[in-house]
Amino acid sequence: MKYVLILLYILLPLFASAKTIEVCPTCPVSQIKVGIDLAEEGDLIIIKAGTYKEHDIKITKNNIRIKGEGRPVIDGEMVGTVFHFSGSNFTLSGLKIIHVGHSYTQDFAAVLVINAKHFEIDDMILEKVYFGFLVEKSKHGVIKNCIVSSKNKDEAGAGNGVHIWKSSDMLVTNNDLHGMRDGIYLEFVKRSKMTHNHSHGNIRYGLHFMFSNNDEYSNNTFENNGAGVAVMFSKYIKMSENTFLLNWGDSSYGLLLKEIYDAEIHDNEFIQNTIGINIEGSTRINYSNNNFRNNGWAVKVKGACYKNKFYKNNFLQNSFDISYKGQINSNEFKSNYWSEYTGYDLDKNNVGDIPYRPVKLFSYIVNETPETIVLLRSLFVDIINFSEKVTPVFTPDNLVDASPAMKPIPKRKPQ
Amino acid sequence: MLKILKYSFYDLMRSRWSYIYFLFYLALGFVLLFLFNDVSQAVITIMNIILVLTPLIGTIFGVMYYYDSREFTELLLSQPIKRRNIFLGQYIGVATSLALSLFLGLGIPFVTYGLFQSSEIWNFSLLLVTGVFLTFIFVALSYNLALSYDNKIKGFGFAILLWLFFAVIYDGLFLILLLSFSDYPIDKLALIGSSLNPIDLSRVLILLKLDISALFGYTGAVFKQFFGSSTGMISSFALLLAWVILPTWRILRKSKRKDF
Numbered sequence: 001m002k003y004v005l006i007l008l009y010i011l012l013p014l015f016a017s018a019k020t021i022e023v024c025p026t027c028p029v030s031q032i033k034v035g036i037d038l039a040e041e042g043d044l045i046i047i048k049a050g051t052y053k054e055h056d057i058k059i060t061k062n063n064i065r066i067k068g069e070g071r072p073v074i075d076g077e078m079v080g081t082v083f084h085f086s087g088s089n090f091t092l093s094g095l096k097i098i099h100v101g102h103s104y105t106q107d108f109a110a111v112l113v114i115n116a117k118h119f120e121i122d123d124m125i126l127e128k129v130y131f132g133f134l135v136e137k138s139k140h141g142v143i144k145n146c147i148v149s150s151k152n153k154d155e156a157g158a159g160n161g162v163h164i165w166k167s168s169d170m171l172v173t174n175n176d177l178h179g180m181r182d183g184i185y186l187e188f189v190k191r192s193k194m195t196h197n198h199s200h201g202n203i204r205y206g207l208h209f210m211f212s213n214n215d216e217y218s219n220n221t222f223e224n225n226g227a228g229v230a231v232m233f234s235k236y237i238k239m240s241e242n243t244f245l246l247n248w249g250d251s252s253y254g255l256l257l258k259e260i261y262d263a264e265i266h267d268n269e270f271i272q273n274t275i276g277i278n279i280e281g282s283t284r285i286n287y288s289n290n291n292f293r294n295n296g297w298a299v300k301v302k303g304a305c306y307k308n309k310f311y312k313n314n315f316l317q318n319s320f321d322i323s324y325k326g327q328i329n330s331n332e333f334k335s336n337y338w339s340e341y342t343g344y345d346l347d348k349n350n351v352g353d354i355p356y357r358p359v360k361l362f363s364y365i366v367n368e369t370p371e372t373i374v375l376l377r378s379l380f381v382d383i384i385n386f387s388e389k390v391t392p393v394f395t396p397d398n399l400v401d402a403s404p405a406m407k408p409i410p411k412r413k414p415q
Numbered sequence: 416m417l418k419i420l421k422y423s424f425y426d427l428m429r430s431r432w433s434y435i436y437f438l439f440y441l442a443l444g445f446v447l448l449f450l451f452n453d454v455s456q457a458v459i460t461i462m463n464i465i466l467v468l469t470p471l472i473g474t475i476f477g478v479m480y481y482y483d484s485r486e487f488t489e490l491l492l493s494q495p496i497k498r499r500n501i502f503l504g505q506y507i508g509v510a511t512s513l514a515l516s517l518f519l520g521l522g523i524p525f526v527t528y529g530l531f532q533s534s535e536i537w538n539f540s541l542l543l544v545t546g547v548f549l550t551f552i553f554v555a556l557s558y559n560l561a562l563s564y565d566n567k568i569k570g571f572g573f574a575i576l577l578w579l580f581f582a583v584i585y586d587g588l589f590l591i592l593l594l595s596f597s598d599y600p601i602d603k604l605a606l607i608g609s610s611l612n613p614i615d616l617s618r619v620l621i622l623l624k625l626d627i628s629a630l631f632g633y634t635g636a637v638f639k640q641f642f643g644s645s646t647g648m649i650s651s652f653a654l655l656l657a658w659v660i661l662p663t664w665r666i667l668r669k670s671k672r673k674d675f
Contacts, residue, residue, distance in 0.1 A: 317456070365590070369597040371605040372590060377459075378618060379467055380586035 024048035032074070033057050039064055047072045047095065055079045055101070062087040068094030071125070076100045076110070083111045085119065093122040100129040107159065109134035110148075116141065131159035132180065138167045147176045155203050155226075160185040164192070172197060182208040183225065186215065195219050205230045205256075206247075209237065218242060222254070228273065230256040237263045247273040254295070257282045265290065267412060275300050276318070279308065288312050289412055297323050297363075301331070311335055312409050315358070319376065322358040323367055328398050333358065337405040345406045355400040361388035364395055416500035419491070423508025426484070433512045436472065440520025448528045454535045458542060461521065462621050465546045466614055470553040471578050473513060477557030478574040480509050482567050492675055502558075502670040506663065510554040514547045521546075538624050545617035548655045552613050553578070555662035562669045585612045606641060610651060613658045620651055 021043060023035040032054055035045050041063040049070030073096045076082045080101040101108040109131035116138045124146040126132045132148035135141060143162060152158035161177035162184045164170055170192040177183035183199030187210040194217035199206035206222030207229040216238040222228035228244040231237055244254030254273035260282040268290045270276035276295040281304040288311045292298035298318040303326035315321045316339045343352040362381045366373050375381050427433050447457040491501050530536055557574045564570040589608045593601055609615040623642045641647040
């Protein structure tokens with residue numbers, strides 16, 4: 001009997017806490033804030049369809065589940081942050097949040113998460129927000145199936161779609177982010193994954209890493225951003241099967257690498273970017289099985305790079321395949337396919353018999369004097385490129401692909 | 416004038432050179448589309464060919480036609496016809512027949528490959544228009560040379576040199592100029608330099624319309640501002656037109672004073 005009582009005593013709160021609170025404009029509980037105040041740990045709050053003009057909704061309890069039914073709209077009335085989570089184990093789904101406050105001094109967000117563990121945010125639509133999801137000092141969170149958009153014009157007055165700071169083990173998947181400053185911004189974020197996101201039309205970067213190690217992003221599409229992805233001051237990053245598309249513009253990149261160590265970049269598509277990959281001060285990076293198609297510059301190496309390996313990539317119809325500054329520094333090009341390779345293969349082993357020099361004289365000249373780009377595709381430039389190809393004088397003579405592939409390297413099957 | 420234009424035109428048609436030129440472009444168009452299977456890729460390659468070939472063909476044809484029809488011209492001069500009409504008629508006759516060959520020769524394959532469904536139609540029309548402009552410009556320039564030199568060898572030599580200058584040497588000098596002043600802000604210089612040469616002007620005009628325009632980078636900001644805007648478009652076409660009108664005007668002046 002005593003044990004049963006003890007058992008009841010333990011289990012009772014669990015049963016008691018599994019209550020559901022309904023919030024709707026005509027219900028007894030017509031405000032989300034009131035619903036949150038009523039809720040105990042473990043409760044489910046269902047928000048019915050309707051428009052709720054609320055902001056600064058603070059959730060400090062653990063184990064709260066908030067669910068929207070019929071896509072309720074929460075209008076922040078351009079005042080401040082809308083949801084403010086600081087408890088753990090929460091879930092949030094099915095809402096539409098609009099009109100988040102705008103400020104130059106404070107980072108207002110549609111959903112602000114601080115010091116939380118094991119949370120899940122699913123199926124949200126955020127429109128006209130300043131910051132979308134702002135996550136700080138949290139662990140094991142999931143943000144998925146969300147659409148975050150805004151109509152920002154200038155960089156200084158815009159926020160990021162998903163902004164994660166000083167967190168670890170996050171998963172950001174299947175989101176659509178556009179019109180923000182950065183689609184996804186990560187600073188001091190460890191062991192996290194970004195997959196299947198579509199980041200497009202953002203003012204600055206589609207995805208932005210700062211001081212974040214051991215992260216991975218794959219199967220994302222970065223389209224038409226100021227620049228596709230910027231990875232800076234980070235180690236052990238894996239980038240695979242992403243598509244970098246149409247990141248056009250003056251000094252725009254598909255992928256910007258700055259002070260990166262030990263990264264893997266494989267099976268990505270770089271299509272029609274002004275610069276496919278811009279590499280600066282990066283060491284021990286393996287580029288393999290990527291496709292560079294119709295870019296201005298496929299790869300631009302700007303010096304202070306050591307031990308970068310380019311194996312089995314396809315360079316197809318780029319205006320310039322490689323632009324290179326500085327010493328060769330044990331960077332290596334091997335077994336790539338170059339669409340401009342004109343060599344032959346006498347022993348039919350699919351490896352070209354004469355080495356390919358990816359740096360053209362004109363790309364060297366453009367590096368020195370950018371204005372000379374006006375002569376792009378003129379007959380004179382073709383002639384000097386040809387003469388340089390026959391007898392290299394200016395271009396680094398050890399920058400060669402000694403075993404160029406004769407046929408494009410086939411796409412690998414997804415692992 | 417129209418009668419003489421007609422004579423020159425039919426004369427060229429009869430000499431079969433226009434057909435060969437036409438067939439060459441026809442074959443080129445079909446082969447390129449067959450190889451690339453993609454209109455936009457073919458447009459870039461055709462641009463390279465048009466920018467080199469139309470001035471060359473225009474120059475050689477112009478000179479050749481003038482020297483060939485010299486006797487006929489002298490016969491015409493003995494008739495009560497205005498000199499202005501004779502030479503203008505001949506010039507327009509030659510240039511039109513060449514332009515027509517280019518227009519039809521490239522137009523037919525592209526139209527049959529579904530140009531009208533493609534988004535490239537504007538780029539392609541721009542390409543043809545600049546090609547036609549280049550033909551008129553270089554025929555006029557070569558006519559000038561031919562009028563100035565009675566010696567055929569000299570005339571031919573200078574005509575080839577003229578083409579070489581605009582197609583290659585000019586760019587070389589321009590490049591040297593840009594490199595030697597690279598410490599100064601030279602984007603304006605680059606803009607002016609590239610718009611003074613009709614071949615360069617056409618090339619930049621087409622490249623800016625194609626997708627590679629962003630390659631022009633931050634230097635390109637000036638270019639895009641200029642060529643990308645409607646005033647830039649209009650002024651660059653005005654420049655091309657000036658390249659047609661000025662040599663034509665000189666043909667008329669020269670022919671009026673020339674002692675045959």
